[in-house]
Amino acid sequence: MQKFSTSFKVGFVVLLGLVMTIVMLVRFSVNWGQNDGTYQLKAYFDDATGLAVRSKVMVAGIQVGEIESITLDNAKALVTFRVRKDIILYEGIPGQDFSKNGATVSKQISGILGDYHLELTTGIEGGTLQDGDFIPNVIKASGIDGVLSSAGDILKDVSQVTHNLSAVLGGENGEQKLVSLLTDLNETMKNVRAITDDNAVKIARIVDNIERITQNAAGISQLGQDEFPLLIARLDDILRQAQNTMQTIQSGVGNTFESTQGGIAQLRESIDKLDRTLSHIETIAKNVEQGEGTVGKLLTDDSIANEAQALLAETRTLIQQGTKTVESANDLISPLSDLAVDISLRGDYMVNANAFKVDFGVKLQPSFDKYYFLGLVMDPHGTTTTKTVLTDSSVDGPVYETITTNDDSVKFSLLYARRWRWFTGRFGIIENTGGLGGDVELFDDNLKFSFDLFAFNDNEYPRFRGLMMLYASLFFPGTWGKTFYLTAGFDDPGNKDIFDYFFGIGFRFTDNDIKSLMTIMPTP
Amino acid sequence: MLLASCRPPYRFKQLLISMEFVGFGSLFIIMLTGFFTGAILAYQCAYAFGLFGAETLTGSTVALALCRELGPVMAAIMVAGRASSGMATVIGTMRVTEQIDAMKTMAVDPVQYLIVPRVWATVLMMPVLCAVFDFVGIVASYVVGIGFAGVDFGSFDAMIDSLLSPFDVLGGLIKAAIFGLVLSFIGCYKGFYAAGGAKGVGEATTDAVVYASVVVLIIDYFLTMVLW
Structure with a gap:
């Protein structure tokens, strides 16, 4: 870095810092200073707990503005907020307590930590709300506030019940009723004890029997639980094998019977043919022996053997000539065969x-x-x-x-x-x-x-x-x-x-x- | 010192040298500490908010803490450790070796020559370093929060929008400038009035860092009260 001048180094640092500052300012200005494109609305809330300046104002879960101020006005919280100009809100048709089809605003919880935002609905009827107008309908708290409100109602009911109990059981009458109740309960318990004492042995036996039965049942069910699927699987295999075996036996028996019948017939026919052939061979052998027929002459006449020898010699000469011819043809064809x-x-x-x-x-x-x-x-x-x-x-x-x-x-x-x-x-x-x-x-x-x-x-x-x-x-x-x-x-x-x-x-x-x-x- | 600043001759060369010493010299350490401050803050916030299912607040919390407090304060402490001590050492050495007296003899105002450029250089460079610290720290919180802690990017980003305003950044930069004035002044003052040879210079340097750090933290409280 020594080769850079002091001015360059200072300029570099300043430029870096400026760029980073501008990036951060632009980045954090996304939801800031948008008052030009917004208009102001107000609403009274009984309870503004959890709302803060710059909390979100949303329509259908999309941020359309933010809270500008929260002030106390006649024991009510006056919440002033700004909404984007393109969000049109309707004042509805004024009724006794509620503007029909008019815009509403409610306080909604955003997260479990207790931060809130305002949720708007735009309404569908009436004139449009202008800068500085009040939202006609303010919906009371929902979410955890609503739950707590419901819990308050439940507590009221519980309080009513305890009050009634107090009325029934409280005072001297109540005390007498309570004493009478306890006396009756005491007597009932005594009777139960007497019955159990009289039948203690029987009850013990019954309990023993029940215990034994349940143990057996447990053993069986345990065994069944482990073995039953295996037994079913094996039984299934056995049945399938038996079925296959039966089919094989059925087809096998049928085929064997038919083929056996055919085989016997063919065997009989073959034996007949063999008899006839043997008789023919016997006749031919006799003829050959006597020098009759071509084969007989071949075997008995010497002149034929001499002629055959001369023929073989001539054939050998011819084959030698043919081999030479083929070799010369090969020489002619070899270029084509290499193609x-x-x-x-x-x-x-x-x-x-x-x-x-x-x-x-x-x-x-x-x-x-x-x-x-x-x-x-x-x-x-x-x-x-x-x-x-x-x-x-x-x-x-x-x-x-x-x-x-x-x-x-x-x-x-x-x-x-x-x-x-x-x-x-x-x-x-x-x-x-x-x-x-x-x-x-x-x-x-x-x-x-x-x-x-x-x-x-x-x-x-x-x-x-x-x-x-x-x-x-x-x-x-x-x-x-x-x-x-x-x-x-x-x-x-x-x-x-x-x-x-x-x-x-x-x-x-x-x-x-x-x-x-x-x-x-x-x-x- | 204010009078000396207004009176000519204006020593721009000295100002530039001091700006290089404070700004460029501290840039690396500022980026390093900024990154790890943002990263560890994001990690711990993600853990703590995760207990409530509110990890999405990690980015906005880190960004807010960095821009408003940690950026200016940490940058100031880093510069105090590096630049303020350096100023005390240089000026203190000049004092004990009677160079400052020699300057007076030559009719050179030592305050104007030695202190004014250093103070103004620190005042000018501190906001720049603070911006770098903030930026790098926020980037680190993105990396750790989204990359390692698994926070959803959209929610992480959107919460930064909803919680921070440009004034948070600008307020932090104003703080940094004031811190710069304080810590450079302390460093120069301690050096200028150093006495007792090398031992005195060492003491002046230590005092400069300690006083600058403590005073920065104390002033930070009051500035926060005033600004927000």
Whole structure:
């Protein structure tokens, strides 16, 4: 702080203090000095206990003003308060004690500590109250005051009852009545004691019995309380099992009976067939033994065996020749068999256009370092075509009009790409126009940045598109990780009218994936 | 001293230096004590009012106490401890080393040169420091009352509106200015009349702080009676 001058330091402190003072003054002025927008009203109260200058005046629980002064006027409390001008109060229709439908004011307790406020109701009839007017109806205290008032009434009733009791039981008559009452009570007690003495043993026995019964009952109820739910649950299980068993037995018995009948019939049929077959075999064996029939000749004639040997030798020669032919065919086909096919489908949400762009592509990759790409794109921005047509050929001369049309037809891409390590360069037809692009692939090709530059003549600037593709395999390595990817990017920032940014999701299949799918597909 | 204040030459440079010493030098300690005074007051009020279910009064009570009493008094005691003692020490040292006599010899009025700027600087800076104390203390009461004691923000805030008026703040600032006059005067007086070498300077410093603190509390009572 040494580098600051004395003036700066003093100025800083003073400024800080001033700002804080102003903030506090403004903050505490919310309910202060609003007399300009208020008008004064008065009311007489029998009791202004708890009210104070600046206590709140409220309508429906909302503060609309505050008390200005409380003074004593003819043994009554004259409370003067101010209310906002937009609060209109009605004087009502004057009656004997009360102004009908006029404004009312009452003292209400605000909290348990005994602070009060004035609660107003506006009224609905009569002229409006003006500055300095009295509120026509003053409601007597409610809340704790009301409760205390009610308690006062109750105490009065209690006092009346004690007074009556005093009248009944007081004086000499009352004393005699009381003595007579006590005498009667004494005699009654004596009788009760005599009865109990006579029957003391029986009563003791009865009490013992009752005690035993209640103990037993308590034991049973305790046992039942613990065991009853378990018993119910077990019984329920048993019943269910029994039901299931019965059903199983019923169905089992029926099925077994039917299948047993069928089995016996089939067995009988099989035995018959077996008999017939055995007889046929016996006949064939006899024929073979005698050299009859083809098999018999084969087994008995030596010339046939010699011919078969010569045939086998010829067949071996032919197979060797065939193998050579297949090997040369393989050499011819191998480049095609190394061809990798990659099919991709991607959907991007174009934020400004509020539409989806669908991109379908087939990548034919004969080797790791090059590929051919064939794509179809359905782009919400469409293709913009501008042409000049002759619309009028009047005396003044021909009038030409330039018509710009935009259609969202499917666009076509055909690209040749070549890869050097992590960079791939592309050129060819991009969305119906000539273009070029490049890819940067990082993290084992799991993160890819693509850039395309095309449509050099459609707009003021060529269309430039940047795209980031994030493969799921970056986070979930596995067989299908390379199948799904997320995309995000921007499209044509140079041309503000069609500039857009997008995000989306895509998936791709390679020929290996398709082979994998084929293995798990059900065969008809 | 009043005469010396009115008479030229007016030493604004000395006034500015004294304002820096009193105001900027005490700012940090004022903010620190203000924050913790407001915080602890809010905490205890929230507890005590909570017994009656009236926690919402916490904010207004703390704000009222800070603006009317604690702000001016605590700020004055802090400044007495820091600035008043400093004034007594500086002027006392000058007295015992006969620098004040040398000033007289050179026809420089020592009251005008040493005391007037310090007194006026304290009178001017005390309301500023008091405002800072009040503000920081109220902020602390918000933090503790709402953040820790769990008082409802709306009720807490509304009660401040209903209980405080701008005059509570202004009255506190007036008090602070008067306290500033008293405590700086005591500090300068004790230093100016210090005697007995280093021991005398030490005694003057202690006396300045004690007298200033006690007199501030006594005057506070009467000022409160007059202002509210």
